[in-house]
Amino acid sequence: MLTERQVAGLRRTLDGWRAQGQTIALVPTMGALHAGHLSLVGVARAHADRVVASLFVNPRQFGPSEDFARYPRNEAADAAAFEAAGIDLFWAPDVAAMYPQGFATSITVEGPAAGMEADTRPGFFAGVATVVAKLFTQTGADVAVFGEKDWQQLQVIGRMAADLDLRTRILSGPTVRETDGLAMSSRNAYLSPAERARAAELYATLERTAAALVSGRGVATCLAEGRGHLAERFDGLDYLELREAGSLAPLERLVPPARLLAAVRLGSTRLIDNIAVAPAAQREGGAP
Ligand code: PAF
Numbered sequence: 001m002l003t004e005r006q007v008a009g010l011r012r013t014l015d016g017w018r019a020q021g022q023t024i025a026l027v028p029t030m031g032a033l034h035a036g037h038l039s040l041v042g043v044a045r046a047h048a049d050r051v052v053a054s055l056f057v058n059p060r061q062f063g064p065s066e067d068f069a070r071y072p073r074n075e076a077a078d079a080a081a082f083e084a085a086g087i088d089l090f091w092a093p094d095v096a097a098m099y100p101q102g103f104a105t106s107i108t109v110e111g112p113a114a115g116m117e118a119d120t121r122p123g124f125f126a127g128v129a130t131v132v133a134k135l136f137t138q139t140g141a142d143v144a145v146f147g148e149k150d151w152q153q154l155q156v157i158g159r160m161a162a163d164l165d166l167r168t169r170i171l172s173g174p175t176v177r178e179t180d181g182l183a184m185s186s187r188n189a190y191l192s193p194a195e196r197a198r199a200a201e202l203y204a205t206l207e208r209t210a211a212a213l214v215s216g217r218g219v220a221t222c223l224a225e226g227r228g229h230l231a232e233r234f235d236g237l238d239y240l241e242l243r244e245a246g247s248l249a250p251l252e253r254l255v256p257p258a259r260l261l262a263a264v265r266l267g268s269t270r271l272i273d274n275i276a277v278a279p280a281a282q283r284e285g286g287a288p
Pocket of ligand 1: 028056058
């Protein structure tokens with residue numbers, strides 16, 4: 001596995017591979033790797049000759065009161081995990097390489113970037129879109145793979161890539177869950193044992209609400225019940241929403257493809273999750 005920290009070196013290596021006719025897949029991450037990230041490497045490997053994984057804790061996607069300073073960082077462990085997963089190149093720029101002195105550009109996405117995460121985290125999607133566009137132009141990747149756990153982010157990136165005619169094709173990998181259903185996330189490391197024991201109720205509530213919707217009960221009733229349940233079980237409810245899966249427009253009736261998305265607070269940790277709302281046999285998978 002090669003490691004690059006400067007854009008010029010990255011481009012030299014990738015241009016060399018391209019000159020040999022090889023295709024390139026990118027797996028963007030902020031590190032603190034878990035099995036979910038490593039499953040995205042598997043998707044990347046299946047779609048390209050070379051796999052590049054990036055590690056960059058992007059300051060532009062954290063609000064002033066968010067967890068940028070305490071976000072879990074262990075580059076050596078992440079590099080070892082990526083190497084064991086078989087990536088070809090570890091792209092690990094520092095902030096000065098990503099945002100050189102005088103950097104003054106920001107990409108704003110509307111449509112799927114409105115509401116939900118954006119209500120609680122203003123500036124988050126502009127930060128994500130800007131860094132992801134840079135990762136795409138730095139690497140010129142043929143494909144890039146993102147987790148479905150961050151469903152709204154996945155739709156925002158898909159929208160941006162389409163709107164800006166970016167050549168990188170967006171692929172997704174399904175959410176990887178702990179045995180009790182909790183979606184794997186780098187931020188799960190913040191949970192105390194008592195909080196961890198309560199955390200799986202988020203996925204359980206999504207499943208119950210989705211089953212009620214599929215059984216034909218009204219959207220407003222199902223969402224009200226689900227919201228009540230989450231508000232009781234967690235320390236705060238940011239949202240529980242039924243949305244059209246791609247545009248993320250609100251749905252008043254269950255019309256496929258539909259997605260149920262939620263964010264809750266548990267102590268000082270914010271958990272997000274989402275599932276497809278469809279009969280069980282038609283669930284997981286699907287590119288944005
Ligand atoms: O999902 C993440 O880890 C980040 O938002 C991403 C896509 C790597 C951009 O910083």
